[in-house]
Amino acid sequence: MCDELISEDGVVSGITIAREIFIIYEKLSLEEKEKLFLIINKRYGPDYSKINRACRDFIDNNNEINLSNLNLAVEGKRQELIRRLNLAPNGTQYLVKMREDLLYFLDKDEKLQTLNNDFKHLFRSWFNPGFLKLVRI
Numbered sequence: 349m350c351d352e353l354i355s356e357d358g359v360v361s362g363i364t365i366a367r368e369i370f371i372i373y374e375k376l377s378l379e380e381k382e383k384l385f386l387i388i389n390k391r392y393g394p395d396y397s398k399i400n401r402a403c404r405d406f407i408d409n410n411n412e413i414n415l416s417n418l419n420l421a422v423e424g425k426r427q428e429l430i431r432r433l434n435l436a437p438n439g440t441q442y443l444v445k446m447r448e449d450l451l452y453f454l455d456k457d458e459k460l461q462t463l464n465n466d467f468k469h470l471f472r473s474w475f476n477p478g479f480l481k482l483v484r485i
Contacts, residue, residue: 350388353432354425366436373446382453389463394424426466440474443467 349372353365376384402421406414433439433446447467453460 350392350429354392354429362432362435363437366433366439369433370436370439370442373442378449378452381449382456385450385453385460385463386457388426388429389460392425392429393462394422426463427470430466430470434474444471447471 349365349369353362353369373381373384398421399418402414402418406418430443434443436442447464450460450464450467454464
């Protein structure tokens with residue numbers, strides 16, 4: 349379903365798929381969640397051959413297009429998966445819970461730190477203090 353979510357261009361179908369993923373995720377045991385995180389981390393991580401190609405292109409021709417291609421290659425698909433999961437109703441709430449679960453596994457498997465870094469990166473951009481609105485109580 350994660351592959352389908354990333355490949356979907358439609359918002360409505362993306363919302364439906366993301367919601368279904370969260371419904372399934374909530375039913376997983378801790379062991380199954382750990383396996384899911386490991387699969388997501390490996391399957392949707394950066395493709396090093398694409399990174400190498402993008403690096404060579406940028407070194408050969410320093411321009412905005414090659415820089416953008418390099419950034420996309422380095423990012424991989426994990427962040428896009430997280431962004432698309434956020435389409436679900438209460439998606440941010442579910443993602444915060446997923447990260448809470450992920451933090452539980454970090455001591456057991458340091459490879460998951462890269463997935464955690466993707467969550468942190470996106471949360472920092474989404475929860476910018478500039479979005480806060482102060483209201484007198």
